[in-house]
Amino acid sequence: MAELDSCLLLGLLILVGWLVGLIGFYH
Structure with missing residues (x-):
């Protein structure tokens, strides 16, 4: 469960x- 949360957090961080x-870039 902790691994899934950390993976999700990493994905969110990359997306942000x-x-x-x-x-x-546009501004």
Whole structure:
């Protein structure tokens, strides 16, 4: 269960980082 949570958290972190990078790129 802990491994799944950590994997999900990592995916969310990458997604947020990608969105921030995309927004920063367009602005």
